[in-house]
Amino acid sequence: MATYHVIGIMSGTSLDGVDLAYCRFTYKEDNWIYKILNTETLPYSNIWEQRLAGLAEVSAAELIATDRAYGRHLGELVRSFVDRHQLEVDFVSSHGHTVFHQPQRHITFQVGSGAYLAAAAALPTVCDFRTLDIALGGQGAPLVPIGDRLLFAEYDFCLNLGGISNISQEDPDHRVAFDISCCNMLLNPLAEQLGQPYDKDGLLARSGRFHQDLFDQLNEPAYFTAPFPKSIGKEWADEHSLRTIQESNASVQDKLHTACHHIGYQIAQSVRQHANQKSGKLLLTGGGAFNTFLVEQIWHYLGPDFEVVVPEPELVNFKEALIFAFLGVLRWRQEPNCLRSVTGAHHDNCGGAIYWN
Structure with missing residues (x-):
């Protein structure tokens, strides 16, 4: 039996806020059992909402700066969430916020730098779940x-x-x-x-x-x-x-x-x-x-x-955050977390980058 305590982070295209889900996953007798333990949705400030909504039009330098600033912002939200609820966390698993998704051009990009998130949260972080699948000829989506x-x-x-x-x-x-x-x-x-x-x-x-x-x-x-x-x-x-x-x-x-x-x-x-x-x-x-x-x-x-x-x-509210936490568990275990039958990639793959704090 193996048990993991993970915070999943999700920000969707509707820009209604950041979902945080603290989840427990247990692998027992060839089955996964999950439990959602704590959740919060943190609305975006007007500044962040406008900044994220307009990212497709900014310069490359501004895109990079926002990627890192947003990663730090997510990390600070996680740190506050952990402290508020006194949580014991193995690692964070973050989807980021999608700015570009054009798989036919081998482009997918989610802001929310995992390095800056890990540094601000003081926790190991799994992120960038889509890129490997795109590199393998897939759509990079859906991942759930x-x-x-x-x-x-x-x-x-x-x-x-x-x-x-x-x-x-x-x-x-x-x-x-x-x-x-x-x-x-x-x-x-x-x-x-x-x-x-x-x-x-x-x-x-x-x-x-x-x-x-x-x-x-x-x-x-x-x-x-x-x-x-x-x-x-x-x-x-x-x-x-x-x-x-x-x-x-x-x-x-x-x-x-x-x-x-x-x-x-x-x-x-x-x-x-x-x-x-x-x-x-x-x-x-x-x-x-x-x-x-x-x-x-x-x-x-x-x-x-x-x-x-x-x-x-x-x-209803936190299923995607739950599953991105789970995708992080599979990446942590070096097991497939993306299916070729879904994305069209050359083979099932284990996507995600890990930043150790």
Whole structure:
């Protein structure tokens, strides 16, 4: 039996804050058992939110400076978290914040320097999980499916509704996973136009009306019918879904309503296209799982033969941070933490850099 106590750090594309999850992982009788022990979501200051949101446009020198400053910032958050809760930690496992993701050009970059994080936190740090897979010809994403396989095997499908919706499932011979569509990165900016950081319970979307033309335009990009492996970056989102929403003359409420239909429809299409069964049990996590109207659309387009499970709020909010902590454990053990069947790489691989403090 082996036990690890790890802090997982996640910052998603929706820029709603830094998720910290202090987790225990135990390997016993060929099975992994997890326990989430402490969690916090720390909102970004206006300065950090603006700085991260605009990074794709800055100079190379400013990008490097921000990478290191943000790594130090994460390390300080971790140090404070550890001291506040009096935690015993083996190491930190950090995803960083994605600025560029263009796997076809062999580009993926997450700010949050592991060296500066380790120095500020005074703890060993595992980071940079995507680069090796890109070097091996893969998409570098999604990374969560190995955690879905080893920690959530009781579900047929694991669906995350974050900035981007993505899904993973077990085929007879291997794990399959891919990004489905924009999700909160499409919905949150619309809610912000109405003075809200997000659409609480989907009430704004529920108050709108369905626009068939907008729905058809959102579903038009070839990405949705392309085979996997495939993944969505901010660049694709800006060029397609976000541009379509911006160019529409519909009211903000109608845009939210129609976008929820679009997301639910694409999720159902993905499940049906790649599922070997006509029914199944779906685990929903990520901030979008709290959007009641969106969840209703997923139910609607899937049909009654599928069970949609929204678990306890802690798992909804912190599943990605939990799994990045777990990816760090696998890297620590020098075991595969990235699946070729998911990313398209030449072989399964063990990605991540380790900084010893």
